[in-house]
Amino acid sequence: VEAKVVWKERMTFSGMADTGFELPLGADPSVGGDSDGFRPVELFAIGLGGCTAMDVISILRKKRQDITAFEVQVHADRAEEHPKVFTHVVVEYYLTGHNVDEKALVRAIELSSTRYCPAQGMLKQVVPIELVYHIYEDEGEGKSSLVVSGEYTPAEASV
Amino acid sequence: VEAKVVWKERMTFSGMADTGFELPLGADPSVGGDSDGFRPVELFAIGLGGCTAMDVISILRKKRQDITAFEVQVHADRAEEHPKVFTHVVVEYYLTGHNVDEKALVRAIELSSTRYCPAQGMLKQVVPIELVYHIYEDEGEGKSSLVVSGEYTPAEASV
Numbered sequence: 001v002e003a004k005v006v007w008k009e010r011m012t013f014s015g016m017a018d019t020g021f022e023l024p025l026g027a028d029p030s031v032g033g034d035s036d037g038f039r040p041v042e043l044f045a046i047g048l049g050g051c052t053a054m055d056v057i058s059i060l061r062k063k064r065q066d067i068t069a070f071e072v073q074v075h076a077d078r079a080e081e082h083p084k085v086f087t088h089v090v091v092e093y094y095l096t097g098h099n100v101d102e103k104a105l106v107r108a109i110e111l112s113s114t115r116y117c118p119a120q121g122m123l124k125q126v127v128p129i130e131l132v133y134h135i136y137e138d139e140g141e142g143k144s145s146l147v148v149s150g151e152y153t154p155a156e157a158s159v
Numbered sequence: 160v161e162a163k164v165v166w167k168e169r170m171t172f173s174g175m176a177d178t179g180f181e182l183p184l185g186a187d188p189s190v191g192g193d194s195d196g197f198r199p200v201e202l203f204a205i206g207l208g209g210c211t212a213m214d215v216i217s218i219l220r221k222k223r224q225d226i227t228a229f230e231v232q233v234h235a236d237r238a239e240e241h242p243k244v245f246t247h248v249v250v251e252y253y254l255t256g257h258n259v260d261e262k263a264l265v266r267a268i269e270l271s272s273t274r275y276c277p278a279q280g281m282l283k284q285v286v287p288i289e290l291v292y293h294i295y296e297d298e299g300e301g302k303s304s305l306v307v308s309g310e311y312t313p314a315e316a317s318v
Binding site: 006011013015016027031042048051057073074085086120121123125126 | 160161162163164165166170172174175176177178180182183184185186190191192194196197198199200201202203204205206207208209210212213216217226228229230231232233234235237241242243244245274275276277278279280281282284285286
């Protein structure tokens with residue numbers, strides 16, 4: 001992985017990766033910034049969510065699940081003291097589709113957590129990560145209803 | 160920290176943070192993606208670079224250093240086996256200015272590494288991070304010359 005951040009002015013940077021994409025980085029006014037870009041730690045949260053989301057959608061599509069919408073939210077608590085590392089992370093999977101198999105989803109979350117997701121592979125060594133899921137039935141016309149919620153924990157590893 | 164990733168199609172997601180910014184996430188064609196966004200692990204590299212870059216520029220400006228250009232590169236090696244975590248990271252600071260004080264830069268890098276940067280605070284627990292710097296003298300008209308290169312290691316902690 002090759003990436004760089006280039007200083008623009010004050011606390012404003014541009015972040016670039018070798019794949020060619022670019023994003024704005026900024027800081028909070030409380031530390032002299034202008035709120036003009038992602039906070040660096042937000043990129044950790046998005047990286048974590050994106051990594052496991054890609055694993056899960058990839059596995060569920062291989063399992064021929066009919067997914068119509070999918071979102072992963074990441075909530076990270078941080079220490080009050082510097083360096084204000086994450087102290088607790090909750091990853092919430094919101095999956096909408098037709099007759100989605102809960103066991104298939106739990107298995108996908110498990111495989112991402114234990115085998116495939118590098119972001120989880122690194123972060124789970126330093127912070128507890130809770131994995132929560134919600135399955136919604138797509139009822140058409142933009143409507144959906146919650147079918148089941150649950151949590152994947154290592155104890156359920158062989159679901 | 161609150162963030163989410165929303166599925167668009169195939170392996171394409173949109174990443175959003177509570178501060179209101181949005182970025183594209185994509186995957187490599189080798190895993191069914193369309194190379195249409197950042198790879199999730201790239202966000203870890205940019206988050207790490209952005210976090211320490213902000214610390215360093217903030218500290219150097221407080222020390223009245225005259226900085227004209229600044230870039231931080233992050234090179235991360237990854238394991239060949241899943242989950243392909245980072246195995247070695249090099250952070251390179253490229254600082255250009257007028258008579259920049261090397262000790263001030265080393266001290267800024269040290270403070271970021273040991274006290275302020277949450278990305279380093281988390282990642283350095285799971286992967287060795289090498290911190291290398293290069294100071295250039297700004298000679299005007301877009302020209303600059305290398306003054307000194309060095310590496311910050313914990314052994315130099317009291318420079």
